[in-house]
Amino acid sequence: MNIYDIAKEASVSIATVSRVLNGSNRVRDITRQKVEAVLNKYNYIPSAIARGMMTNSMKTIGIVTIDIRGLYYANVSYSIEQALSILGYNTILCNTGYDPEQKIRYLQMLAEKKVDSIIMVGSVFKDPRLNKPVEAISKNIPIVIINGFYGYPNTYSIQCDDKTALDKSVDYLVSRGRKNFLYMYDADTFSGNQKLQGFNEAISRHGLKSDVHFIEPGLENASCKVQELINNGLCFDAVLCSEDFTAIGVLQCLQKNKIDVPEQVSVMGFNNSILSLCCTPRLSTIDSMMEQMGKTAVKVLNNVLTGTPVEAAIKVEARLILRQTT
Amino acid sequence: MNIYDIAKEASVSIATVSRVLNGSNRVRDITRQKVEAVLNKYNYIPSAIARGMMTNSMKTIGIVTIDIRGLYYANVSYSIEQALSILGYNTILCNTGYDPEQKIRYLQMLAEKKVDSIIMVGSVFKDPRLNKPVEAISKNIPIVIINGFYGYPNTYSIQCDDKTALDKSVDYLVSRGRKNFLYMYDADTFSGNQKLQGFNEAISRHGLKSDVHFIEPGLENASCKVQELINNGLCFDAVLCSEDFTAIGVLQCLQKNKIDVPEQVSVMGFNNSILSLCCTPRLSTIDSMMEQMGKTAVKVLNNVLTGTPVEAAIKVEARLILRQTT
DNA sequence: CTGTTAGCGCATTCAG
């Protein structure tokens, strides 16, 4: 069933059917009703594919992320999808994992499907080997990147001010008398580096010493590392982490060692995910404004798509959430 | 840039370009190389839209769920997306929320985009008012439903045996001497009803009494409800929950009331999500086999799409995960 | 306000 069938049955031309379908006002009321009657009778569903051939748009955007199972990715992706849905767009979800080949394959698929835009959640294509394909694709498709940055034209960046957030966290903990800081991070991403930089700058501004450790993502990895540090006799009274999940691993290890939190050691996470409410005591953390990031990305995207001028990079402020571990 | 441009530059016909693009073997090697050289030179990207016009498929499936921020939905969706990606399909993600209008809108969009299939994660369209649109769409598009069931032709169901899982949980707790059961659930879904039924049957089989409460989703709601029950003097020594999140709310309330877990009261969650590792003590729970559910759905889907016979309903066994709260 | 016509970029006959 296509518009020819509808047109025939309604005794009009396909152009008129098309006009009715697209809500054009250049149709007489009687004609419109006649067409709509047929449309409803057959429960007609227009083909977005055929429409896409002409308009060169499927009203679809690609959202590219590492792994939607991660709470940060899920939350941001959710708010993107919802905001886009209101604008009439659908969302193709891509979990690239860490394999560069896989990433390129996804980019290719999205390009073939002529998505109107690509939103990257997290610095998915940080690997410099992937610069070429990203730059190439950005020539045809606008790219919005959340917590990342490309210098290319037609790419737009939304960043959470993670650096300042870490800075403020250290300030706060110093004001509460903490002196020996430990920082644990699990991702060498744009965002990850911002956090680390904020931490380091604050530490040196206060003339303090600190210990910084990279660990593989995961609760147990964090726990094990802290245990190792304790066994080695490291003294610390504040632990900052780049993820809530990591912080909870730290917390559990401290509890196992009968170290009181927050009396002896303060612990802070990052993201203000639901995880931070699940542990006891509840985790102090930094709200990385997941919902706002998604909404802002879509706003920027919509401006780009409608030709409204847009800043190349927008910064969103993070917020300290103080609960029971500080 | 389209196949005409490529054809011209390679001095062949568009048919030949098309054959090369689609890996047809009816092309002489020399010709193929000639074409591929041009393809590479311009980094040619074929249009999936135009291809879709002919093949009537965009190699895309829709995955419809309530809210990807939920860990269950995220995990299942992830494994679906990954498995489909290997088969060359992309995934359109739809978070319908709870509004029926919204659900219908998504269905309509997916139909217009001519997705090859729709996978529902959870009984998204349980509301009987939505039966009509689902039945209508299933006439053209196969529907695979995870933890749900439709009787319509061209719909396929993958179910986790939640009922038996709850049954076994009660058995286990009874064997550990528990006698006064509390069950808390937060969703009136297919799966939710299966769980409740399993619970109730086990309770009556053991000739025990129990208290069952529906609460709105959320940590605090669970906590508040338990507090209320405690205040009312209810005696219980085992709490089963339909979600890990709920169970953690219960756990936190018990801890606040200085009730020892698992010494005085056993607590069990459901899903074996990462949340169950974040609380102290770690939550005993039921593994709802999220990854396997997703993979199985895609396997079924692939069979449907390739015309291989398929059972209308497949059941996956859940597993008890015993940790520190039982 | 309505109809006619011409593509969009590709896969697919059918000839050669």
Place this chain on the structure above:
DNA sequence: CTGAATGCGCTAACAG
């Protein structure tokens, strides 16, 4: 093995 011709279902001029 290769090419010419056709049509998928729709939108967008352009005429009337």
